[in-house]
Amino acid sequence: MPIELQQALEMLTGDLQDAGVPDYLIFLGFALVAIAIGNLMPVILRFIAHRFLPKRGQMLYETLAAPIGGAIKAAATLILLNSSWVWLRSYAALYDLTRPWMNLAVTISVAWLLSRLFQQLVRGYGIKTLQKMGLEADELILPFEAVVNVAIGIFAALAFAQSQNINLFGLIASLGVAATAVGLAAQSALSQIIGTIVLYLDRPFVKGDYIRLPSGLYGRVESIGLRSTKIRTVAKSTLAIVPNSQMAEAEIENITRGKKVMVLLYLDFNCLLAAEEQAMVQQVIKSCTDAINGIDPGSTRIQLLVPADRQLSRARVTFFILGSSENSIQLRKRLLEIANDNISKQLRAYDLEFTTQEPTIYIESPVTI
Numbered sequence: 001m002p003i004e005l006q007q008a009l010e011m012l013t014g015d016l017q018d019a020g021v022p023d024y025l026i027f028l029g030f031a032l033v034a035i036a037i038g039n040l041m042p043v044i045l046r047f048i049a050h051r052f053l054p055k056r057g058q059m060l061y062e063t064l065a066a067p068i069g070g071a072i073k074a075a076a077t078l079i080l081l082n083s084s085w086v087w088l089r090s091y092a093a094l095y096d097l098t099r100p101w102m103n104l105a106v107t108i109s110v111a112w113l114l115s116r117l118f119q120q121l122v123r124g125y126g127i128k129t130l131q132k133m134g135l136e137a138d139e140l141i142l143p144f145e146a147v148v149n150v151a152i153g154i155f156a157a158l159a160f161a162q163s164q165n166i167n168l169f170g171l172i173a174s175l176g177v178a179a180t181a182v183g184l185a186a187q188s189a190l191s192q193i194i195g196t197i198v199l200y201l202d203r204p205f206v207k208g209d210y211i212r213l214p215s216g217l218y219g220r221v222e223s224i225g226l227r228s229t230k231i232r233t234v235a236k237s238t239l240a241i242v243p244n245s246q247m248a249e250a251e252i253e254n255i256t257r258g259k260k261v262m263v264l265l266y267l268d269f270n271c272l273l274a275a276e277e278q279a280m281v282q283q284v285i286k287s288c289t290d291a292i293n294g295i296d297p298g299s300t301r302i303q304l305l306v307p308a309d310r311q312l313s314r315a316r317v318t319f320f321i322l323g324s325s326e327n328s329i330q331l332r333k334r335l336l337e338i339a340n341d342n343i344s345k346q347l348r349a350y351d352l353e354f355t356t357q358e359p360t361i362y363i364e365s366p367v368t369i
Contacts, residue, residue, distance in 0.1 A: 027087035034084055038077025042069035063124040068116040075113040078106045103163050111156035115149050127338060195244035196226055202248075209256040210234075213242070218255075263336060267315040267343075269354040277352065278304050281315055284346045288339045289319055315354075 037044075042065070049061035065072065082102050088095040122145060160166075205211050205221050211231070212218040217240055219233040229247050231240045273281065282302045289300050300319040307314055321336070340356070347354065 023087045023090045027084055030084035030087065031081055034080030035077055038080050039073050041076040042066075042072050045072070064117060064120045067120055068113070071109075071113045071116045075106075075109040078102075078109045082106045100164055104160060107156050107160040107163075111152050114152050118148055118152075119145060191245045193226065193244075195246070195248035196224070198248040199224060199229070199244055204252050205254050205256075209254055212253040212255060214251050217242075261321045263317075263319055263321060265317040265340070265356070267317070267354045267356055268310075269313045269315070269352060271312055272306065273304065273313040273352075277350075278313070280350060281347065281352065284350075285315070285317055285343055288342045288346070289317075289336075 045065055046061065049058050049065075053061070085095070085099060085102055088098070199205075207221055207223060209221050210219065211221060217231060217233065218235075219231040219240065222230045222232050222239070224244070226244075228241045228243050231242065232238075233240055267281075281304070285302055286300055300317065303316045303318075305314045305316060306312070344354075344356075
């Protein structure tokens with residue numbers, strides 16, 4: 001809490017106490033105000049952006065802040081609640097018990113807000129920058145996001161430790177010495193635990209996924225324990241128990257995550273297209289979609305139709321997005337939005353006016369094994 005704000009709150013506390021108001025009533029009142037303001041924070045930020053900022057600032061707000069309203073509410077509410085905790089100092093036992101947890105909640109909420117804000121920044125502006133540089137966005141952005149999230153987590157841990165006067169480096173050093181002593185006595189057990197940590201961090205599979213191992217074992221993951229992973233085999237319905245240290249080093253084929261999303265895009269032109277214009281439309285759409293890494297090669301299908309009730313040409317574009325996780329699928333959907341913008345710019349450069357039907361339809365379907 002800033003020193004000026006803390007001093008102001010202490011002065012206000014003194015005035016209210018002089019008026020005979022109990023501290024717990026003051027705390028409850030300010031806590032309710034904090035919750036109300038925190039929940040209204042996205043609305044307040046939107047009003048400020050659209051009332052006082054230029055058009056570019058408004059676009060910046062809509063790109064970065066508008067999609068993460070929930071994270072903004074949580075962080076603002078907890079920060080304001082944390083400021084109202086000063087009125088619990090007269091209840092020393094309760095204050096000492098709850099204050100560290102409140103600080104931890106604030107630290108986590110702010111770290112989560114920064115993570116979401118960075119994600120919106122990268123996906124709103126970073127994708128186009130990487131494409132202009134000729135780089136594959138989906139191969140760089142997801143690992144980069146993971147690295148930044150780890151860095152945010154580390155800084156959050158350091159900030160929380162400093163707020164609680166915890167010597168984090170000393171604690172890590174002492175834990176390191178203890179880990180070395182235990183490791184010499186139980187290398188095998190530690191190997192299993194490290195394998196478990198790797199599996200939980202990398203998440204090559206989760207409970208319920210169907211996987212295939214190099215040994216030929218194929219089945220459904222029933223559980224991931226501290227020491228081993230249990231797999232229910234498909235052929236015999238027997239339970240295979242594989243040590244996590246082996247699972248962390250094995251080349252695993254995840255059948256469940258081999259999924260694709262079908263995208264249907266409709267373009268309604270303002271007139272009937274000539275044969276040359278139809279060929280140009282097909283060429284532009286094909287080149288813009290083939291340029292995206294993550295679209296099933298050769299899956300793009302373009303049909304030019306004439307609706308029965310309207311005298312115009314309609315292009316129906318069908319293609320499949322491939323992805324190993326929901327995060328990568330969402331990223332590639334964002335890439336498709338950029339591809340749609342490129343299609344629009346190129347077609348309008350040839351004086352071809354059209355409208356895009358909303359919404360674009362995404363239908364998930366499994367990849368054929």
